[in-house]
Amino acid sequence: MLQLASIKKSFSGKEVIKEVDLSVNKGEVVVIIGPSGSGKSTLLRMINALEYPSGGDILLEGNSILFKESKGKKHPYSEKELSRFRTEIGMVFQGFHLFAHKTVLENIIEGPIHVRKMKKEAAIEEAKVLLEKVGLSDKQDAYPHSLSGGQQQRIAIARALAMKPKMLLFDEPTSALDPELVGEVLVVMKNLALEGMTMVVVTHEMGFAREVGDRIVFIDQGVIVQDAPPQHFFHSSNKNERIHKFLNTLTRNAV
Amino acid sequence: MNAIWENIVDFMPSLLQGTVITIELTILSLILSLILGLIVALGRLSKNKVINRICSIYISIVRGTPLLVQMMYVYFVFPSFGITLTAFQSAIIALSFNEGGYLAETFRAGIKAVPTGQMEAAKAVGMDYSKAMQRIILPQAFSNVLPAIGNSAIILIKNSSLAAVITVTEVMHQGNLLAASTYQNMLIFTLVAIIYWILHYPLAIAVNYLEKRGGKRNVTASQH
Numbered sequence: 393m394l395q396l397a398s399i400k401k402s403f404s405g406k407e408v409i410k411e412v413d414l415s416v417n418k419g420e421v422v423v424i425i426g427p428s429g430s431g432k433s434t435l436l437r438m439i440n441a442l443e444y445p446s447g448g449d450i451l452l453e454g455n456s457i458l459f460k461e462s463k464g465k466k467h468p469y470s471e472k473e474l475s476r477f478r479t480e481i482g483m484v485f486q487g488f489h490l491f492a493h494k495t496v497l498e499n500i501i502e503g504p505i506h507v508r509k510m511k512k513e514a515a516i517e518e519a520k521v522l523l524e525k526v527g528l529s530d531k532q533d534a535y536p537h538s539l540s541g542g543q544q545q546r547i548a549i550a551r552a553l554a555m556k557p558k559m560l561l562f563d564e565p566t567s568a569l570d571p572e573l574v575g576e577v578l579v580v581m582k583n584l585a586l587e588g589m590t591m592v593v594v595t596h597e598m599g600f601a602r603e604v605g606d607r608i609v610f611i612d613q614g615v616i617v618q619d620a621p622p623q624h625f626f627h628s629s630n631k632n633e634r635i636h637k638f639l640n641t642l643t644r645n646a647v
Numbered sequence: 648m649n650a651i652w653e654n655i656v657d658f659m660p661s662l663l664q665g666t667v668i669t670i671e672l673t674i675l676s677l678i679l680s681l682i683l684g685l686i687v688a689l690g691r692l693s694k695n696k697v698i699n700r701i702c703s704i705y706i707s708i709v710r711g712t713p714l715l716v717q718m719m720y721v722y723f724v725f726p727s728f729g730i731t732l733t734a735f736q737s738a739i740i741a742l743s744f745n746e747g748g749y750l751a752e753t754f755r756a757g758i759k760a761v762p763t764g765q766m767e768a769a770k771a772v773g774m775d776y777s778k779a780m781q782r783i784i785l786p787q788a789f790s791n792v793l794p795a796i797g798n799s800a801i802i803l804i805k806n807s808s809l810a811a812v813i814t815v816t817e818v819m820h821q822g823n824l825l826a827a828s829t830y831q832n833m834l835i836f837t838l839v840a841i842i843y844w845i846l847h848y849p850l851a852i853a854v855n856y857l858e859k860r861g862g863k864r865n866v867t868a869s870q871h
Contacts, residue, residue: 479773
């Protein structure tokens with residue numbers, strides 16, 4: 393469904409992602425983990441071109457989302473054209489980023505009405521179903537600032553789902569949450585995975601990675617160190633030194 | 648005492664006529680300068696270097712020259728370029744041009760104060776830049792800068808008194824005329840001052856209210 397081909401990214405001369413290849417199949421949950429500064433968030437943000445890659449190409453269902461071809465030449469899509477692809481790929485941010493001046497319901501129907509050009513009544517109808525799905529039907533008229541972080545993140549997931557995306561990207565969705573609120577967000581994500589949603593998740597939640605992930609992609613210093621199913625990745629026979637060190641640090645911090 | 652009252656009754660009709668012109672000057676200039684300010688603010692945030700530069704130069708001219716000079720320039724120099732305007736039109740243009748420069752900086756600060764995540768989230772639901780600006784960024788920026796716009800409007804009311812020097816018959820000019828013919832300087836300029844104070848008062852209350860409301864909102868927002 394999604395292919396990243398020799399994707400590269402540099403920020404002011406510094407290479408953050410060095411020629412990464414990655415493919416995601418329909419219905420798959422790919423969990424990206426790695427130490428901070430490894431480039432995992434940058435990699436995720438390139439998938440919907442919030443960061444435009446410095447090299448390589450990204451194919452969604454076989455079509456490039458970065459370039460159009462005319463007369464045998466590749467031309468990068470304009471910012472306006474890029475926005476068309478972003479409707480197909482939902483994104484959930486570490487900091488939620490709900491629209492602060494809009495109520496919960498307005499947050500969810502904003503995209504469907506003003507981007508998808510849906511009728512307002514129909515959008516509201518669907519938004520209510522999504523709110524029920526994330527367990528926040530009673531909050532539809534609340535403003536984001538009056539909600540807890542966990543509630544805001546569940547609304548953000550509903551907002552992304554309202555666009556009916558082909559896949560969802562999660563950029564450390566629980567890292568900004570108080571520990572007791574992490575669970576409620578992970579439950580929603582797990583249910584989505586069970587329903588067959590294609591997901592790429594950057595996270596530090598190893599329990600989630602192990603339980604829900606179909607593949608674990610470990611990235612360090614801008615390259616993929618290992619791409620393996622969780623049973624192999626977390627197995628004691630996984631002798632990769634960098635992964636070992638990373639997992640050890642996490643356990644040490646957890647104690 | 649009676650004599651003073653009689654004078655006041657004599658002076659008020661022309662002062663009130665002037666007040667109407669002052670209000671017209673202020674409202675029209677405010678509307679034009681809000682539009683101009685928004686356009687220039689977006690120009691200053693634009694990645695296009697030429698547009699960016701033009702907007703910076705404009706702001707620099709507004710800041711670097713006195714409003715009085717700007718007003719004289721429009722009224723007395725524009726005719727040399729074949730643009731002849733009435734005193735009232737000249738005053739509107741000079742006031743809007745001047746206020747637009749300051750409002751542009753206000754708007755720019757307001758837009759920059761909206762967290763970058765809001766733009767990213769708007770893009771992530773498929774909005775392009777201009778839709779994200781219209782639907783998500785500007786409404787928040789506008790509510791951020793509403794108190795500052797109120798303060799600008801107050802300054803604009805008082806700045807409009809400079810239109811007197813190019814013979815716009817607003818309240819200051821009317822006061823000047825009365826003073827020249829009656830020598831009642833103290834009474835007349837006291838009345839003029841009181842009129843300006845009364846004009847500014849509702850705006851001052853509005854600004855106070857908006858600042859309090861903004862303060863409260865920020866407190867609730869930062870708790871999370």
